[in-house]
Amino acid sequence: MLPLGPPSSWCRHPSGAGFLLFGSPIPFRDLFNQNLTVKAAEKRLLRWIARVEAMPFKALKSFVNTLRNWWQQILNYFDGRFNNGFAEGVNLKIKMLNRRGYGYRNFNSFRLHVLVAFDPISR
Numbered sequence: 001m002l003p004l005g006p007p008s009s010w011c012r013h014p015s016g017a018g019f020l021l022f023g024s025p026i027p028f029r030d031l032f033n034q035n036l037t038v039k040a041a042e043k044r045l046l047r048w049i050a051r052v053e054a055m056p057f058k059a060l061k062s063f064v065n066t067l068r069n070w071w072q073q074i075l076n077y078f079d080g081r082f083n084n085g086f087a088e089g090v091n092l093k094i095k096m097l098n099r100r101g102y103g104y105r106n107f108n109s110f111r112l113h114v115l116v117a118f119d120p121i122s123r
Helices: 007-012 017-023 028-033 038-053 058-069 071-080 085-101 107-117
Strands: none
Touching: 028 038, 038 058, 038 071, 058 071, 085 107
């Protein structure tokens, strides 16, 4: 059972899932912030997965299944450290413009709003 309180307090509770994700000696997110080779990353991810599988949390086991389904793609990140963060940011900004506009009269009007939002001179 997870402790009561915000997720930031979970890291103090060694038996909670939050501890394994955020406060363990090898937090999951930190694996991706380290400069690891593909083999070293695979070894650490497998060790992390073994620890998760020993826990009774269904959500984490579902997450492990997702990791396994995308295993090679996840390990490819450690080969070149490329990701699609920039493209995701652009898509989010365009979606926010569309929401904020509550619909546009025509596509050309929407297009102009997008172009102005990404124009470095207009900021």
